[in-house]
Amino acid sequence: MEMEAVESHGGAGRRTPKRDRGISWACVFILASNCFQFIAYFAVSTNLVNYLKDRLHQGSKAAANGVTNWMGTSAITPLVAAFLADAFLGRYWTIALFLVISVLAYVVLTVSAAAALESAAFYAGLYLLALGGALQPVLSSFGADQFDEEERGRQSSFFNWFYLSINVGSLVGGTVLVWVQSSVSWGLGYGIPALFSALAVAAFLAGTATYRRHQPPAGSPLTRVAQVVVAACRKCGVQVPEDASTLHECEDVGGMSAIQGSRRLAHTDQFRFLDKAASVEPSDDKSRPASAWRLCTVTQVEELKCVLRLLPVWASGIVFAAAYTQMTTTFVLQGDTLDPYVGGFRVPAAVLSVFDTLSVMLWVPLYDRLVVPLARRATGHDRGFTQLARMGVGLVVLTAAMLAAGALEVARRRVIARHDMYDTNTGAGGDGEYLPLSIFWQVPQYVVVGASEVFTFIGQMEFFYDQAPDAMRSLCSGLSMTSFALGNYVSSALVTVVARATARGGRDGWIPDDINRAHLDNFFWLLAMLCAGNFGVYLLIARWYTYKKTVD
Incomplete structure (x- = not known):
């Protein structure tokens, strides 16, 4: 009782x-x-x-x-x-x-x-x-x-x-x-x-x-964003006041804003031009509410700022996704050239992606029950890592996966060179019986990719939910997923460009039809460099980023 x-x-x-x-x-x-x-x-x-x-x-x-x-x-x-x-x-x-x-x-x-x-x-x-x-x-x-x-x-x-x-x-x-x-x-x-x-x-x-909490619908977020842009442009000649407390905001009702079900957001100094939309002019008629297309609240302006701050983080996910999707493309091509037999049972190369799934299923409870408590003791943060730090770890881990794939490709090519094995149809040639590497040498790179998912993909889901305005959380969470789709397109474009650029002058190139004549190792090194460069840019983004603050 x-x-x-x-x-x-x-x-x-x-x-x-x-x-x-x-x-x-x-x-x-x-x-x-x-x-x-x-x-x-x-x-x-x-x-x-x-x-x-x-x-x-x-x-x-x-x-x-x-x-x-x-x-x-x-x-x-x-x-x-x-x-x-x-x-x-x-x-x-x-x-x-x-x-x-x-x-x-x-x-x-x-x-x-x-x-x-x-x-x-x-x-x-x-x-x-x-x-x-x-x-x-x-x-x-x-x-x-x-x-x-x-x-x-x-x-x-x-x-x-x-x-x-x-x-x-x-x-x-x-x-x-x-x-x-x-x-x-x-x-x-x-x-x-x-x-x-x-x-x-x-x-x-x-x-x-x-279910104990239901976020009420708050009207079109696209309309609110458009109102801020229009109002700021209409007041492009207005000087933004130094005192942010003079910017327009609704009356404080328990920390809630005029947007249905949304808490008031604290003013931030980034994207100062947009503050013009909340700047009150002497000519504004205070006897009646101003049009939202001319005067917006601070919370409404900060909604747009939140989305703009998310975009660079979102963009860093595109390169991550482009490397991640190699599991369904170049990893499979690599696996097709390895020994697929275990006893008398043949393991198709595409099936090895199950080790990525199993890795995620292992890492989730491991991260939740072991990594977070240890990190919490070290950092004092209630989540163990900040969301940006968690995603950054995943970017580094995926770089390691690309390096592992490249190292395996170097070893595979050495085996082929040792036996002069270029006729993959007959399996003939060389200085003895051809003994290709087992396909299970690919397992480590799949496992490492799974670990990177737990850090970056889950961290991205949490980050976009937490940093989105209350009334735009579903939309921003959906936005985070589009980086994965774009990453697939970037991967396809990258393969096409690399294949054409490296096959000039009659050369086989890095990704020819005959993978035994390919240089997939160079392609994996390129992906590792792109991942490392993406991480370097991400560090700058993380340093620049300002976390959302509510007025409580």
Whole structure:
């Protein structure tokens, strides 16, 4: 009884066992829903190219383009869900709506696969899934919303386990359900993901009574940003006052701003030009509220400043993603030239990416339960590392992965040179029997890439949520995901440019069709240099960055 009284009337920072249990159950429902959703998603995405080739009878090029076009769309649609969540629907109702759309998409895919319908029906379900499955930034933000400011350590832990739930989904969906599709039937292979998508809806709705914080929609953030830009431009000749306290702000109501559900933001000195939008002119009519297109509040101006400060950090993630995506390209090409047999069992090169997933699943609890407590003792920071420091560690770790891949390539080329093995079709030649390196020599580089994910990708999720304005958290979380999509495009462009530039004059170049004549080691050294350079720029960005401050 006494605990219940404290829970009802105590302050935000007064924790009770009852309250902790409520948060824990809310997180369980959110994580379960996310895991079920990604089991279904990876069951479709992992084997999609084979469905397009085998069932829709598309050529390899058309099937590959179909997959990349769909995945590109899937990387953009999270911004749609995030915008609706922040502006109009709120996170809870956006999640519920898009989960239902996702179930409908899987039903269409299942019926299409089971009945062997035309490609138009399948693509309708596929692109409906691209829309309905775009929930990661909204769901992660909603989960983080369940924690108060005093619970930042637990909030940081939530992001770790949220990312782990994605990787569990990848492991189950990308292996077990892909096997069902390939060995049993496509209809059942898509029917099971439909069931998991329904379980995702059920798990999320089952936790409704435990969710304790709901960020209300605050109207279009794009409109607020446009108002600041227009107001600042209209007052381009106005002198910004030295005393920031004279800038326009709404009346203090419990630290909340005029933006629905958003706390007031403290003034910062960066991007001073934008402060013109909050500068009060003597000619302003104080008898009636000024138009937001001419006079904005400090909080509204700081919203835009927050987004502008996030952009350089976001850009550093593009280079990281470009190196990270080598797991699905050059790592596989390298693995195709190594010995894939263990006893009489053949291990396809693409399957080794499972070691990246297993590495993440190992590193998440290790980071959460061991690294953070040790770092907390050393730094005194409640999260162990600052968010910027955590992401920086991941940038360095990924550089080590590229160096490991390059070192393996040097060793592989030495083996080939020793036996004069250039005829990969016959396996003949050389000064004796050709004994290629085992494909499992690639495992260390996959494991190191997984470790870099835990530091950078999870740190990025947490950072963009924490540093975004309250009313723009879903949208900024969605923005962080677009750096991964752009990183894939940068990787493709880099491979094309390097291949052409190094193959001039009749040379084989670094990335020819015959990988045994390639210089992938040079390409991996180049990626390592780009990662190191990116880290150097990142240090400057981190030093320049000003953390968001609220007026409490």
